[in-house]
Amino acid sequence: MATPTAASAPTAGKGLPTILEKIQAQRLVDIAQSKRTPGTTPTDLTTLLSLNLAPPLIPVLSRMRSSITPGKTPALMAEIKRASPSKGDIALDANAASQALTYALGGASVISVLTEPTWFKGSLLDMRLARQAIDGLPNRPAILRKEFILDEYQIQEARLHGADTILLIVAMLSPARLSALYHFSLSLGMEPLVEVNNATEMSLALSLPAKLIGVNNRNLHDFNVDMGTTTRLADMVKGKDVTLCALSGIMGRGDVEKYLEEGVGAVLVGESLMRAKDTTAFIRELLGLEQGLGRTGLGLCRVKVDGVVTPEQAVKVAEAGAELVGVHLSFGKKNRVSVKQASAISLALRKVRSRFSDTSRPPSATTVSLGNESWFQAQARRLSASLTICSPLLVGIFDGDTTLEEIIRTVHLAQLDIVQLPPSAPLHYSSHIPVYTIRTLQGTSNTLSLSLAQTPGYHHLVLLECEAENSDAAKSVSELDVPLILSIVGETLTADKVQEVVEVVRPWAVCASGNVEIDGGSVDGELVGSFVQAVKAAGEGSPW
Numbered sequence: 001m002a003t004p005t006a007a008s009a010p011t012a013g014k015g016l017p018t019i020l021e022k023i024q025a026q027r028l029v030d031i032a033q034s035k036r037t038p039g040t041t042p043t044d045l046t047t048l049l050s051l052n053l054a055p056p057l058i059p060v061l062s063r064m065r066s067s068i069t070p071g072k073t074p075a076l077m078a079e080i081k082r083a084s085p086s087k088g089d090i091a092l093d094a095n096a097a098s099q100a101l102t103y104a105l106g107g108a109s110v111i112s113v114l115t116e117p118t119w120f121k122g123s124l125l126d127m128r129l130a131r132q133a134i135d136g137l138p139n140r141p142a143i144l145r146k147e148f149i150l151d152e153y154q155i156q157e158a159r160l161h162g163a164d165t166i167l168l169i170v171a172m173l174s175p176a177r178l179s180a181l182y183h184f185s186l187s188l189g190m191e192p193l194v195e196v197n198n199a200t201e202m203s204l205a206l207s208l209p210a211k212l213i214g215v216n217n218r219n220l221h222d223f224n225v226d227m228g229t230t231t232r233l234a235d236m237v238k239g240k241d242v243t244l245c246a247l248s249g250i251m252g253r254g255d256v257e258k259y260l261e262e263g264v265g266a267v268l269v270g271e272s273l274m275r276a277k278d279t280t281a282f283i284r285e286l287l288g289l290e291q292g293l294g295r296t297g298l299g300l301c302r303v304k305v306d307g308v309v310t311p312e313q314a315v316k317v318a319e320a321g322a323e324l325v326g327v328h329l330s331f332g333k334k335n336r337v338s339v340k341q342a343s344a345i346s347l348a349l350r351k352v353r354s355r356f357s358d359t360s361r362p363p364s365a366t367t368v369s370l371g372n373e374s375w376f377q378a379q380a381r382r383l384s385a386s387l388t389i390c391s392p393l394l395v396g397i398f399d400g401d402t403t404l405e406e407i408i409r410t411v412h413l414a415q416l417d418i419v420q421l422p423p424s425a426p427l428h429y430s431s432h433i434p435v436y437t438i439r440t441l442q443g444t445s446n447t448l449s450l451s452l453a454q455t456p457g458y459h460h461l462v463l464l465e466c467e468a469e470n471s472d473a474a475k476s477v478s479e480l481d482v483p484l485i486l487s488i489v490g491e492t493l494t495a496d497k498v499q500e501v502v503e504v505v506r507p508w509a510v511c512a513s514g515n516v517e518i519d520g521g522s523v524d525g526e527l528v529g530s531f532v533q534a535v536k537a538a539g540e541g542s543p544w
């Protein structure tokens, strides 16, 4: 791969805007320095890519196009921009990871991360962290490396650090270099955003043929922003397989609406988003969405009954309306069952499920949101949707001595639907267990375990064991973004008491204990039924 130098810069002699010349010269120095650094030489990057160390890509065009409603909602490319040559410092304290998460949950389709350090105070680390922060989201935005790309080396860096697309600025590149970089990016699976500022550059972009074209309203000679630039070029892409993006100077919904009327599909917004007092509200305004909509769940609280030892008990619990049936599978536990007994319980539950399920419901009725939601919200939504067609589910409860191999074997032999892990279970277990997992935490949990509780991938739900007098702990955990199963220990939870707790803590489910937990051979179906009714009444309007 040839290394462009400042002297042999492909754009020399084109009369570039001063700032672009300066940035270009500096970037060539930076690239040469990185290429010389042991561990990041061009050979290293090629090796890292061939080892498949770049994180998985999403196709930027289809991600953006799936968010566009022509004339109404554009795809939003939300930019992380701490500073700029034209404005100086904008938001030096901005944290790339938390900004990216806010953008993603607010409804951005692309997160544009400036990685240029000198004028924009960005970095590749910013982009990597932005990607990591949104990686677990079920419908994550694409990551754009917003950079002055001059060399294939920067495109390799972009892929390795988690970009799904890169920027190519036509004004900085000769037609031959533009074409080479465009095709190199495609060869790594990334459709680039090609930036133009006039009709000549637009024709060049179309000849590539670029499918994602951004018109920069900012004149890079004098920094003057002319919002009519996009308007004047919009007709050139009409009828073509091109998503047109308006870049720079967008301050509010008024600007967006004007562009939507002109057939623009996407807007890239930097400064005004970075300065917004309420970023989420501003994103919703830009996208023309209703304000203040919180989480949309099914408004339900579910019941889990533990300690079932026979198929007959399991059926009684199902008939009483509980959605989760727990069996203890570890030695030394009260009401411990063998794998064989668990398997018989599983079979009995499978036989009766159709009686408690509504398979006539279309999937969309339970799939409340396919937009941007957190990893845990998505898990809870999917599990809740499964429960409407497949209830109750069987939970196998394990203690700290069970190995991962034993748990996986039991899942298959007993056909468990969910595995409940003890607090001490290694954090990687969940990613190896082929069903949903619940992690038990004690109400007295420290800050570390609370932060682990919220880590996507370590478990799908948290079961919080809490003394009745310590329900404040449950309240504080309930504020975490994790579906919670509340288990009040050491006290019989009456129907009245459970209503009170559910209304305060708003858990995803409650674990029946005391008066309804099975002890010995019999289950009082009526008691379980009234407990279930109390939980259902109190759970109405829950965010889950």
Ligand SMILES: O=C(O)c1ccccc1N[C@@H]1O[C@H](COP(=O)(O)O)[C@@H](O)[C@H]1O
Pocket: 019, 079, 081, 084, 085, 086, 087, 146, 216, 218, 220, 223, 247, 248, 249, 250, 268, 269, 270, 271, 272
């Ligand atoms: O903003 C600048 O000073 C600038 C200078 C040189 C190249 C690009 C520049 N900014 C680009 O502006 C848009 C975002 O615009 P805005 O913040 O929403 O007005 C984006 O394309 C930046 O890369």
